[in-house]
Amino acid sequence: MQTDGPGVRLAAVQPLVALARVGVTRDGNALLDDVVLDIAPGEVVGVSGPNGSGKTTLLRLIATLIRPDRGTGHVLGARLATPGAFGVRHRIGLVGHEPALVPELTIFENLDHIARLGGLDRDRVMPVLEIVGLAGAARRRIRAASRGMQRRVEIAHMLLRNPDLLLLDEAASGLDADAAGLIEAITTRVTANGGAVVTVSHDPSHLQGCTRVLSISAGRLVSA
Amino acid sequence: MSTMRQAREVARIDLVVEGRVGETIRVIVPFAVAALLVLPLAQGPNLALLRQVGPAVFWTLGLLFGMQIALRQSANDTDARRDLYALAGVDPAARFLGRTASGTVLLTVFLAVLFVAILALYDTPLTGAAVPALAMSVVLFAYGLAALATLAGEVSSGLRNRGALASLIVAPLSLPLVMGAAQTAAGIGRDAGILSWSLLLLATDIALTVVGVAVAGPLEEART
Numbered sequence: 374m375q376t377d378g379p380g381v382r383l384a385a386v387q388p389l390v391a392l393a394r395v396g397v398t399r400d401g402n403a404l405l406d407d408v409v410l411d412i413a414p415g416e417v418v419g420v421s422g423p424n425g426s427g428k429t430t431l432l433r434l435i436a437t438l439i440r441p442d443r444g445t446g447h448v449l450g451a452r453l454a455t456p457g458a459f460g461v462r463h464r465i466g467l468v469g470h471e472p473a474l475v476p477e478l479t480i481f482e483n484l485d486h487i488a489r490l491g492g493l494d495r496d497r498v499m500p501v502l503e504i505v506g507l508a509g510a511a512r513r514r515i516r517a518a519s520r521g522m523q524r525r526v527e528i529a530h531m532l533l534r535n536p537d538l539l540l541l542d543e544a545a546s547g548l549d550a551d552a553a554g555l556i557e558a559i560t561t562r563v564t565a566n567g568g569a570v571v572t573v574s575h576d577p578s579h580l581q582g583c584t585r586v587l588s589i590s591a592g593r594l595v596s597a
Numbered sequence: 598m599s600t601m602r603q604a605r606e607v608a609r610i611d612l613v614v615e616g617r618v619g620e621t622i623r624v625i626v627p628f629a630v631a632a633l634l635v636l637p638l639a640q641g642p643n644l645a646l647l648r649q650v651g652p653a654v655f656w657t658l659g660l661l662f663g664m665q666i667a668l669r670q671s672a673n674d675t676d677a678r679r680d681l682y683a684l685a686g687v688d689p690a691a692r693f694l695g696r697t698a699s700g701t702v703l704l705t706v707f708l709a710v711l712f713v714a715i716l717a718l719y720d721t722p723l724t725g726a727a728v729p730a731l732a733m734s735v736v737l738f739a740y741g742l743a744a745l746a747t748l749a750g751e752v753s754s755g756l757r758n759r760g761a762l763a764s765l766i767v768a769p770l771s772l773p774l775v776m777g778a779a780q781t782a783a784g785i786g787r788d789a790g791i792l793s794w795s796l797l798l799l800a801t802d803i804a805l806t807v808v809g810v811a812v813a814g815p816l817e818e819a820r821t
Contacts, residue, residue, distance in 0.1 A: 438680060440821040456818065463686030473681040477614045489606045490685045534685075 388413050389449055389538055389569045390435055396443035397430055397592075404430040406592040408444070412571065415564045419580030420573040422589035428573035429470060431589065432540045435571060436467045449538060463491060466536030466563075468544045472523045473530075474515045480526050481511035487530055497533060505529045505555055524548055528555050532562075539563045541572040545579045557582065600691045607687070607695025611670065612702060621666050621703050629662040629707070630714045637718055644720050651719035656779045659711060659738070660771060663704050667743050668763050670700045671750020679754075679820075689813035693747055697809065700743025701736070708735045727785040734791075737798040738778035744805040745770055751809075751816045773801045 390412040397405040405427050412418055422428050433439045434446070440454035447453065449461040467473070474483050481498060488495045502508045505525040515523060524544065531539060539560065545553050560570045560582075572580060573589075580586050588595050615621060636654060640646055674696075682692055712735070715721050723731075749766035753759045777798035784791035 436680075436684065438683060438821055440818075454818075454821070456814065458821075459814070459818075462684050465684055467680065467684055469677070469680065471677045473677045473684070475610065475614065475678065475681075477617045478610070482613075486606065486610055487681070487685055490603055490682070490687055492602075 388447075390447070390571075392434075392441075392444065392446040394444035395434065395441040395446050395453075397434060397439060398442045403592050405434065405441075405594075408592075408594045410587075410594060412569045414567045414569055416585070417560055417564060417570045417572065417583045419577075419583030419586040420571065420589055420594070421575065421577045421580055421586060422573075423575055426589045427592040428575070428589055429542055430592070431594070432467065432469070432542050432571060432573055435538070436465050436540055437462055438467075463534075464537040465540065466531045466534055466538070467540045467542070468524070468527045468531065469542045472515070472527055474523060474526060476516040477514065479512050479514050480507055480518065480522070483515060483526060484529055484533055488533060491534060493533060501529045501532045504532060506551065520547060521549065521552060525552055525555065528552070528559060531559050535566070536563065537566070537568040539568065539570045541570065543574050543579075544572065545574065546576075600688045600694070603687050603691035604694035604698060607682075607692055608698035608702075611696060611699035615699070615703060620669060621707060625662055625665055625669075626707055626710050629658050629711055632658055632662075633711070633714050633718055647719040648721060651715050651721035652779065652782055654719070655711060655715045655721075656775055656782075659708050660742070660775055662711075663707065663739070663742050664746065664764065664767055664771070666703055666707055667700045667746030668750065668760070668767065670696055670703070670743075671747055671754075671763065674750065674754070683817070689817040690810040693751065693809045693813040694806075696747045696750075697740070697744045697806075700747060701740045704739035704743055705736055708739060730785050730791060730795075731782055734778045734781040734785075734795065734798060737795070737802055738774050741774040741798065741802045741805055742767075742771060744802065744809055745774070748805065748809045748812070751813065754816075755820055773797055777801065 388411040390410060392408050392410045395405060395408045396403060408431065420428055420431060430439065434441060435448055437448055437453060437458040445452065448458070449464055451457040451461040475486065478486065481502065484498045484501065485495055488498055499508060502511055505528050507522065507525055507529065510522065515526065541556065544556055563570055572583065574580055633654065636650065637647060716723060745767050749763040752766060753762040756762060777794045780794040781791045781798065784794060
């Protein structure tokens, strides 16, 4: 690892994520400040930090869902805050704090909806639900599903989409050992296909198995 | 997946969700029909007066309650669902078109129920030959109002006082729609020419569609 400026830069060839002194400010508050980060294919990067330190903002920035106010960033070859970022979004998977699911639809319908929108193979929905152990609950509405089941649906969503860049926001929180194993499995699958994973957690014990772990505090990224 | 296919899927799911939540059917339609009763109850059995004011009451209530229905659709657009669509690679223009389509269906159903209630309660005269032209004006009005409300929802998304702002955008801009639809209906009743008013409706619908599709992407980008 080599240090470059106030943030952390890892030497990497053709990085999937390249952030150069990126800052994000909203309502006068600096949410991210001077972040320097390269992520190479095959990497599993863990980011730990207390609540409000900027972990979720960092993931949403990498997911191209928020734009930087300072610095430059590239994700999957597209420059952040340009129309080109639209073109790579379908290659990014985000398991966020709030489940990105439609509560009024059933588990099956949610995945079928995603498959239809993304032009994916709808025949894979049931096999994927079997992998995550939800085939028997496919007709249950998301609103009536437990938080753990919703997490499994999101994991199924990622299995369906096979993203090149997988972003996990406290994904292991509250999961049983089987579900945590599913996250490990999809992480292995993404990296084996030349992708990368960024996982954030306030609990460093959830970041075991990462190829490197960074720490974030008050929006500034430092090596752990 | 093409923009039109994505739009169709967005509209389909909107309608499935509405069918399960039932806000339009179970809440807004009964309130609108109840509002129709106010004038007959206040005026007593003055059929001549009721026949005269029936169309005006129809379009007034159609606009007021129709705005509620149309704006409700965009208010249901949570951040998580926006993220879902963004990362599924949904074209922002497809989201606009899909939401407009589902809003059009709901508004058309609502206006049809309101129309039947007006016929029953206000003894409004109607000849069979007038029905196709009247139906056309109702559908064009519904489409325009749905497109306008979707556009207002997109513009005000993420802002404080979003609901009030969206209503303020929709109310004045719906004027050509109300004028076109009401005058088309009135022209049918008088056997007068309706072409110019119908063209005003159609031109407004086309203009709203062009603007909505054109600004959907930039608005999505500006929200990041």
